[in-house]
Amino acid sequence: MIDELLTIFLDGAIYASWLFIVALGLTFVFGVLKILNIAHGGIYALGAYSTATLVPIFYSLGVPEQFVILTMLISALAVAIVITPIMERGILRRFYGQDEVLIVLVTYAIYLVLEDVQKLIWGMNSLYVSEPRELLGALEFGSLYYVGYDLALIGLAIFCGLFLWLVLNKTKSGKIVLAVIHNPEISGCMGVNINKVYLAAFFVGAFLAALAGSFTAPLISVQVGISVAVVIESFAVVIIGGLGSIPGAVIGALIIGMARAACVHKLPEAEIFIMYLCMAGMLIFRPKGLFQGTQARKI
């Protein structure tokens, strides 16, 4: 009984931390740019693919094994560096200030393009990079064995969330971003380069998506279609927590992660369904999510 609860808890926490990293980028981009980015899932997949490509190259170089983590970071960074100017400067910039739903559709179009870009670059075959997963060995909890790498993901998620929160709330550049979130026009008048802030925020969001992808790559087979599910799952998280809220993303990821882990062990039929149910339930009872403030209606 205790074992089962512990399993559910740990599985849920691992799943939640993965989900949190994806959702963190999504919610941050929405907070700053007011864009609900469907293509976020596409960037996630690109991160996974680039890791699956770079890590085997890394191993063929014969560098000490520990540096593989660095390679994964670099591959995520590379994806963000390539994708940000194209998406934000090239396409999304044209639609700022327009209807939110229209921009969702634009990011859906970008998502479609990214789907095929993956196929064109990496083909239809599955890629496997399970080596980094063996790096941290296994841990024992009573009668349970957990892979160290999986548990390290929890640490990574906590680090990402805390880091972003601290930067936003404790540094000058963070305060500038908060000012832009609050009111882009006034901050522009005060001398803030809004375009720069938008670019930076989008970069952070893209990097987080790619990071989640590249650290998930060792756990899964990287193949066509891995981005489809991510989109809705991370949507569910940010909807539950409230769009644009970091604490909200934590709670959202935990709710979905735990609910899903509980379902996998207790009620496997409902595994996929539970997530959507959480999202729909939250929207019905608290449509703006757990952590969204009230907004004044404009006449």
Next chain:
Amino acid sequence: MSPKLINNIFFQSIFLMSLLIVVGIFIPNWLVFVITKAIAYGLVGLGIITLMRGGLVSFGQGFVFGIGGYTAGLLGTQAGLTDAILLLFISFIFTGFVGLIIAPLLARYRDIFFAMLSLAFSMVLYGILIKIDAIGGSDGFVLPESTYFGIKPSPEYADYMLYVVSIIMTGIVSIIIKYYYDSTPGLIALAVRENELRVEYLGSSAFNVAVLNFTIAAGLGGMGGALNGIALGHIDPEFTYWTTSGEFVFISILAGYLSVPAVFLAALLLELVRSFSGRYFPDTWQLILGVFLILSIIFIPSGIGSFFKKFFDKFKNK
């Protein structure tokens, strides 16, 4: 021709319908099929446009599309009802009814929240459908061949028969919708789009407008889903998936909310782009679709309906 006649909806619709029916005899079978599918998608798009007139966009029309499709499919396999006209009609009514039930939940929300909640509904349905093995789970099931007034057309005319039926039924629905758009509640929707709060101060209910529009959109989506299912002869949970819903939103954005026929043209464009790129670039059709989508949003932001409106307004001014 007098401008008055050109601006008469009945004249326009009957002209267009008979033209399409005659043209259908001469065009190849695959194009007949593509147009039928476009009509199915266009019906759902018409529903979203009805919502758009009130300032709402549903990102989950896959929900009603799926319900309509499964209604037609289950009536066909379980109840042995194969008459296409009846199936379309029943799906329209039934899905509209389902829409009426969930509309009060949705109608409280605006903008992105409306879009997301509708998306959540469609995904809940998707989650349920892939788990019910009795109706095929994620594989779906095959629909029986449809009949028309008790007669089963020979295979080579089956597509054309459905094409004719869908054109006539869609034509009738479009005329009714057009009348609705010009009626008092239809025009209030436009006012809600402009400024909801003022409409409320003037004594109309934006909530009721949203409920009515969602119900209509649901009915239209259900009919589209039934038509799509009958045309394909197969139905699966993919009908309710969010990517399908995305296509419907695309159709309605491409068409704009200013014109009814534009939505069918937009749906046809989407189907043509899809089938051509699917045929010639099977690995990159999504890429082509995505680029087409971005370009059309950049260059025709108010939709192809704006061209239609300009064209007919010319006659009005004379």
